[in-house]
Amino acid sequence: MAASRVLLTDLYELTMLQAYFDEGLRDVAAFNLFVRRLPERRNYLVACGLDEVLGLLETLTFDEEALAYLGTLGQFSDRFLGQLATFRFTGDVYAVAEGTPVFSNEPILEIVAPLPEAQFVESLVMNQIHLQTLLASKAVRVVAAARGRQVVDFGLRRAHGLDAGLKAARAFHVAGVHATSNVAAGQAYGLRVSGTMAHSYVQAHDSEYEAFRRFAERYPGTTLVVDTYDAVAGVRQVIALAARMGAAFNVAAIRLDSGDLGQLAVEARRLLDAAGLFRVGIFASGNLNEDEIDRLLSAGAPIDGFGVGTDMAVSRDAPSLDIAYKLVEYGGRGRVKLSPDKRVLPGRKQIFRIEKGGQVERDLLGAHDDVLPGRPLLCKVMAGGARLPESRKTLDEIRTHAMNEVQKLPARLRSLVPADPPYRVDLSEALARHREALGLPHER
Amino acid sequence: MAASRVLLTDLYELTMLQAYFDEGLRDVAAFNLFVRRLPERRNYLVACGLDEVLGLLETLTFDEEALAYLGTLGQFSDRFLGQLATFRFTGDVYAVAEGTPVFSNEPILEIVAPLPEAQFVESLVMNQIHLQTLLASKAVRVVAAARGRQVVDFGLRRAHGLDAGLKAARAFHVAGVHATSNVAAGQAYGLRVSGTMAHSYVQAHDSEYEAFRRFAERYPGTTLVVDTYDAVAGVRQVIALAARMGAAFNVAAIRLDSGDLGQLAVEARRLLDAAGLFRVGIFASGNLNEDEIDRLLSAGAPIDGFGVGTDMAVSRDAPSLDIAYKLVEYGGRGRVKLSPDKRVLPGRKQIFRIEKGGQVERDLLGAHDDVLPGRPLLCKVMAGGARLPESRKTLDEIRTHAMNEVQKLPARLRSLVPADPPYRVDLSEALARHREALGLPHER
Numbered sequence: 023m024a025a026s027r028v029l030l031t032d033l034y035e036l037t038m039l040q041a042y043f044d045e046g047l048r049d050v051a052a053f054n055l056f057v058r059r060l061p062e063r064r065n066y067l068v069a070c071g072l073d074e075v076l077g078l079l080e081t082l083t084f085d086e087e088a089l090a091y092l093g094t095l096g097q098f099s100d101r102f103l104g105q106l107a108t109f110r111f112t113g114d115v116y117a118v119a120e121g122t123p124v125f126s127n128e129p130i131l132e133i134v135a136p137l138p139e140a141q142f143v144e145s146l147v148m149n150q151i152h153l154q155t156l157l158a159s160k161a162v163r164v165v166a167a168a169r170g171r172q173v174v175d176f177g178l179r180r181a182h183g184l185d186a187g188l189k190a191a192r193a194f195h196v197a198g199v200h201a202t203s204n205v206a207a208g209q210a211y212g213l214r215v216s217g218t219m220a221h222s223y224v225q226a227h228d229s230e231y232e233a234f235r236r237f238a239e240r241y242p243g244t245t246l247v248v249d250t251y252d253a254v255a256g257v258r259q260v261i262a263l264a265a266r267m268g269a270a271f272n273v274a275a276i277r278l279d280s281g282d283l284g285q286l287a288v289e290a291r292r293l294l295d296a297a298g299l300f301r302v303g304i305f306a307s308g309n310l311n312e313d314e315i316d317r318l319l320s321a322g323a324p325i326d327g328f329g330v331g332t333d334m335a336v337s338r339d340a341p342s343l344d345i346a347y348k349l350v351e352y353g354g355r356g357r358v359k360l361s362p363d364k365r366v367l368p369g370r371k372q373i374f375r376i377e378k379g380g381q382v383e384r385d386l387l388g389a390h391d392d393v394l395p396g397r398p399l400l401c402k403v404m405a406g407g408a409r410l411p412e413s414r415k416t417l418d419e420i421r422t423h424a425m426n427e428v429q430k431l432p433a434r435l436r437s438l439v440p441a442d443p444p445y446r447v448d449l450s451e452a453l454a455r456h457r458e459a460l461g462l463p464h465e466r
Numbered sequence: 467m468a469a470s471r472v473l474l475t476d477l478y479e480l481t482m483l484q485a486y487f488d489e490g491l492r493d494v495a496a497f498n499l500f501v502r503r504l505p506e507r508r509n510y511l512v513a514c515g516l517d518e519v520l521g522l523l524e525t526l527t528f529d530e531e532a533l534a535y536l537g538t539l540g541q542f543s544d545r546f547l548g549q550l551a552t553f554r555f556t557g558d559v560y561a562v563a564e565g566t567p568v569f570s571n572e573p574i575l576e577i578v579a580p581l582p583e584a585q586f587v588e589s590l591v592m593n594q595i596h597l598q599t600l601l602a603s604k605a606v607r608v609v610a611a612a613r614g615r616q617v618v619d620f621g622l623r624r625a626h627g628l629d630a631g632l633k634a635a636r637a638f639h640v641a642g643v644h645a646t647s648n649v650a651a652g653q654a655y656g657l658r659v660s661g662t663m664a665h666s667y668v669q670a671h672d673s674e675y676e677a678f679r680r681f682a683e684r685y686p687g688t689t690l691v692v693d694t695y696d697a698v699a700g701v702r703q704v705i706a707l708a709a710r711m712g713a714a715f716n717v718a719a720i721r722l723d724s725g726d727l728g729q730l731a732v733e734a735r736r737l738l739d740a741a742g743l744f745r746v747g748i749f750a751s752g753n754l755n756e757d758e759i760d761r762l763l764s765a766g767a768p769i770d771g772f773g774v775g776t777d778m779a780v781s782r783d784a785p786s787l788d789i790a791y792k793l794v795e796y797g798g799r800g801r802v803k804l805s806p807d808k809r810v811l812p813g814r815k816q817i818f819r820i821e822k823g824g825q826v827e828r829d830l831l832g833a834h835d836d837v838l839p840g841r842p843l844l845c846k847v848m849a850g851g852a853r854l855p856e857s858r859k860t861l862d863e864i865r866t867h868a869m870n871e872v873q874k875l876p877a878r879l880r881s882l883v884p885a886d887p888p889y890r891v892d893l894s895e896a897l898a899r900h901r902e903a904l905g906l907p908h909e910r
Contacts, residue, residue, distance in 0.1 A: 027650070029649040030622065030649075037663070041681060041685075042670070047670055051666075088653070092649075095659065137670055149628060150628075178475070178476060179589050179593050179791075180593070184593060187474060188469055207469070209469055210467055217480075219481070219482060220482060222793035225793045225802070226796050279805065332786045336780075336786045337785075341780040342776045349666035357669040359665050361724035
């Protein structure tokens with residue numbers, strides 16, 4: 023049987039939902055979605071995935087197949103299944119704009135809704151914000167390492183499934199990646215799609231030269247992969263092709279995908295230049311990540327663009343975030359959780375970002391009704407289950423916002439190494455008092 | 467615009483496809499899908515994901531939206547788009563049965579089809595086999611560490627997207643995981659779904675005791691999470707509830723989700739036993755993985771089951787496999803790729819698994835027409851684009867197969883530490899000769 027999207031949830035959300043309904047626990051609750059601690063190699067995160075979440079919340083309904091399946095589990099009453107048939111998300115959502123840098127304990131999303139609704143959407147909301155925030159936060163490092171050179175997403179084949187492959191391309195675009203090889207992402211999000219050629223194309227021809235000739239004639243401005251057999255010999259074939267094709271020769275770049283990319287790039291550049299092919303660029307791929315790109319460019323490798331796959335697509339050095347979705351208020355009262363290392367700050371929140379001379383200086387994490395200096399980051403994007411117009415932004419607007427906001431961060435945060443000191447996030451007096459009143463220890 | 471499933475591919479697959487069509491390169495090609503090197507902490511992989519791939523191959527068609535989108539890219543001729551409209555996968559597929567342990571360089575899949583078809587499916591096939599093989603190979607370690615105790619999948623919220631969350635539950639089941647919290651996976655695959663309660667349920671009530679009472683009365687056999695405020699105090703509330711409910715008390719377990727799980731389990735067990743609640747089990751969750759479970763059980767922690775989320779769902783210690791899909795034969799001739807560290811063995815293959823006294827001893831990787839001792843692992847599962855009956859197995863058959871095959875592995879492979887020596891995979895004489903004739907160096 024096919025899976026119902028609405029059932030992409032944890033069973034306990036449904037058992038709790040039934041209990042909430044039966045117990046009449048329908049007062050308004052506030053949940054915060056936040057990351058407890060940043061991964062060691064992340065100085066900031068790039069909030070991403072909100073658009074998808076709002077779309078899911080707006081259209082969340084239990085289809086007949088879902089209800090029929092739940093009926094087979096022996097835990098749910100007919101009365102409850104009837105309630106699910108008309109279940110909708112009717113709450114409000116406050117969120118940090120996609121593309122905004124965020125830090126530990128800062129709510130990326132605050133959901134304010136009747137308890138059963140706010141509870142039920144937990145798994146779906148976490149899954150989607152986690153994925154895109156994780157991947158945008160990785161990609162922004164790769165883009166920084168590339169120092170303005172093009173980065174192309176090659177990650178589909180090793181992304182974790184098809185949803186991840188698609189959403190990755192979107193998150194990467196937000197983070198400044200130039201293009202994606204994923205055609206469906208081009209279709210879904212209007213992204214620039216880009217591709218070169220595979221080794222198998224070369225292998226399928228009787229000679230590398232013949233493969234290059236055919237592809238170059240068919241696709242002006244293409245990129246030829248030169249390392250199927252021997253990269254330097256491959257470059258010589260490209261040069262031979264240029265000599266033969268003369269003015270018709272229009273190859274944008276060669277691609278190096280294996281071996282010592284730095285050394286091969288130097289050699290390839292030398293050969294291409296000696297043949298007058300100054301305008302043929304060098305594109306590199308193969309197990310690249312931000313560290314390797316940084317190393318290559320720091321050593322002066324003449325590389326013009328990078329295809330980055332697996333490491334970026336799975337965020338290899340930090341493949342998950344310590345993301346949490348926690349009840350902070352119910353029935354107008356702040357709620358706490360005191361589990362060791364998993365404490366939650368009670369009450370609805372606002373983040374105030376304080377800038378000085380065009381640079382971000384620090385954040386104040388406050389109560390939602392605090393009036394404090396700085397720019398409030400949490401904005402209402404959904405009211406009564408309907409998206410507000412201000413929640414609809416084009417992907418390019420989001421990307422531009424991300425680039426601007428990242429640019430305003432102190433340089434130490436934008437570097438690839440852990441920022442020392444890390445970014446400063448202070449608690450507002452109201453929040454600190456709230457915390458103290460609950461007997462919580464002082465901590466950052 | 468929504469994404470067309472058929473476009474979940476890399477752009478170069480389509481540009482190469484057009485070139486193959488135009489050049490008349492339609493001879494039969496064989497591609498091997500294999501993992502070049504195993505991650506450091508994997509002694510073997512568990513092949514998984516075949517069923518999904520065969521389903522995708524059988525139904526692969528270009529819908530009108532996909533063709534319309536491709537038309538906007540300016541790279542594809544009307545003639546080619548017309549060819550895509552009738553494009554189908556008509557090839558043969560040979561595969562290792564799902565649940566079978568595999569090793570580096572062993573084809574998990576061999577696709578034999580007209581070159582354009584075999585090439586085009588690359589990204590989709592890799593994405594899906596990579597995901598489920600990655601996750602089954604991680605989960606089998608977690609199951610081994612749990613030494614027969616139940617392992618429940620709690621991974622949906624931090625799995626990389628919805629497809630990953632769903633497929634993860636399937637792969638985990640194959641690897642021996644007992645149940646999943648993911649309701650959609652229960653629906654789609656008939657898996658056992660399981661869940662406890664969230665801290666937010668406790669927080670939403672005026673007292674922990676009241677929350678426990680309500681939930682326990684409603685859900686006989688449930689599990690109560692005790693660490694919202696203080697785990698030991700929480701256990702005492704459960705004991706108080708048992709005293710009050712008397713014979714009606716039916717709680718299967720308490721759940722510990724934070725703190726020193728080993729120490730808390732000992733204390734909880736002592737308190738429960740002292741109250742005569744011998745049958746109330748202890749279930750642990752919170753940042754668990756195979757190492758932590760092994761550590762807890764080796765120290766004698768009285769834990770009866772484990773909820774494992776993020777680490778298993780993203781395969782944190784090895785979030786990707788070095789999986790490759792490479793042309794090995796075209797037009798009846800073996801094809802090679804010589805890129806450094808990315809060499810490909812030419813020709814179609816067969817894997818022969820040699821057993822001795824009920825234990826697997828070593829593999830012989832041979833040519834597909836080799837006749838050698840041992841059990842051949844690659845079987846034909848699709849012919850002319852249609853699934854063969856033998857490719858249809860129930861998920862429980864696959865799981866049983868996996869358990870049996872893993873059990874036959876030498877103990878050093880089933881341990882959590884790197885096997886010394888690693889599993890032995892020899893090349894058959896025919897394959898070694900083939901390799902030598904192409905001037906390839908000897909290597910394992």
